[in-house]
Amino acid sequence: MSAATPTAQSASAAAGRRVSARVGAISESATLAVDAKAKALKAAGRPVIGFGAGEPDFPTPGYIVDAAVAACRDPRFHRYTPAGGLPELKQAIAAKTLRDSGYEVSPSQVLVTNGGKQAIYEAFAALLDPGDEVIVPAPYWTTYPESIRLAGGVPVEVVADETTGYRVSVEQLEAARTERTKVLLFVSPSNPTGAVYPREQVEAIGRWAVEHGLWVLTDEIYEHLVYGDAEFSSLPVVVPELADRTVIVNGVAKTYAMTGWRVGWLIGPQDVVKAATNLQSHATSNVSNVAQAAAIAAVSGDLDAVAEMGRAFDRRRRTIVKMLNEIDGVVCPEPEGAFYVYPSVKALLGKELRGRRPATSVELAEVILEEAEVAVVPGEAFGTPGYLRLSYALGDDDLVEGVSRLQKLLAEAV
Known part of the structure; x- marks a missing residue:
């Protein structure tokens, strides 16, 4: 036989x-x-x-909890709301982004998600075709490579260690780039290392991405948690030419002690945000309205x-x-x-x-x-x-x- x-x-x-x-x-x-x-x-x-x-x-700060309690009693929030997020939350996120990062976006560039993880997956799903490569600096947060693979992409690791403060160089990134490279993942401040890239290094990496026509997914969820002389720098603010090829991921979890509320968001070009919103409309529909109301109070309030x-x-x-x-x-x-x-x-x-x-x-x-x-x-x-x-x-x-x-x-x- x-x-x-x-x-x-x-x-x-x-x-x-x-x-x-x-x-x-x-x-x-x-x-x-x-x-x-x-x-x-x-x-x-x-x-x-x-x-x-x-x-x-x-x-979670009391004024945020109070906003959620009020939302529970509002019949408006007992029903479906737009899959991409409450309009007032999208507006508040746009205003918060301008206030905190100096980056001006419209509400139509915002998608509210069930936590940062959903934002990351939906961003990669909207950007990647099978076989597209994503450069992933390591050490990396555990979810990044899994989201890339689930979206059909291929994570390509670039390793930094304690001798460089866990920061990768442009030379390392260039050595990892191939004709299949489509996206650079950029995270500062970093989970798991706590590394923060200085502004000049952010600029160098951004200009390298522009030169090679790459997309960048940048996770800014720890933007307010920096210490000493370190400063947070938002990539599309430092390199404005990259704005049309950048997706920002963020959320209320770490900044406002709201890990269990599950509210994140992504910000990007309107076509990418629309595609990710379409995906979310079939996957989960809207984020919990009560949690969204709490998030409005969080991002609109002061940072005390x-x-x-x-x-x-x-x-x-x-x-x-x-x-x-x-x-x-x-x-x-x-x-x-x-x-x-x-x-x-x-x-x-x-x-x-x-x-x-x-x-x-x-x-x-x-x-x-x-x-x-x-x-x-x-x-x-x-x-x-x-x-x-x-x-x-x-x-x-x-x-x-x-x-x-x-x-x-x-x-x-x-």
Whole structure:
């Protein structure tokens, strides 16, 4: 008998597959998985301290909650509203963008989404055809490559490390560019590293993108969380020639302690926003009207509460960097933005620790959770093994206690 043809083999494999290859290839969010495991252990009575999720420990400011309560009682918000967002929220987002970034856009360039993740996916879905390449600086947030692949694109990683402050250079980007490159992903301030690109480097990267006719997707969700002398720079403001090929992703989650409200948005050229809106009209329709009403209050209000949270994050940032750098084998650069540290633990790998020799940062994170009852996210989740990400968006006492446990445990590594 003759062997089955490749076509027949592939048809047979597809017939036996219960989940599509496209969706089956998507991995679970590592940060959410770590957070879920930490919460499960806490529920079981273990005194776990979680540095996993990027979630402010502050409550949503009261005036925002009050706006949501009022919206609950308004029959207008008990019905469907436009898939692309409440007109008054789109107007408020445009006004906020001009106020905070100096970037003038019209409400028709705004799409309100169910959190930043939906904005990222819909932007890539609107821009990419199968095989289009997206340059992705690493370390990267776990969702970026998965969204690119789900949209049919190919993520091309460009790795930076602690020696450059986790910032990639134009030369690195150019080395990664091919004839299939369509989009550059640009994130500053960065998750997971807290890196902030200085204005001159933002300009150089923007002009490189213009020169090669590339699109840029820039995630600005940590725009207000910068420290010391660092300053946030919005790419299409620094390089106006790039505005017609730039999509901005943002949201209320981090700035206003509203992670659970699920309101994000994308800003871009009208044709791209219209295409993404069409997609959303079939995927989810409108974002919760109550959450949108809360978001109007958030983006229209002053930034006093944001500044107060920022001062607390800055204090915690300095504390966690100092304490981590006191551990032999840990090298922790000082982040300039967001609320994460991304220390290298490569010098600890392979050393004996409580009878085990963790060879990867995944294995080290497991030992830390089991032995110190501290949850951290391994660098593999962000495309760079040998590192750990810790969020310092948790209370001061828990932060000190958690890092003290790390100090005590990792001091035993030999």
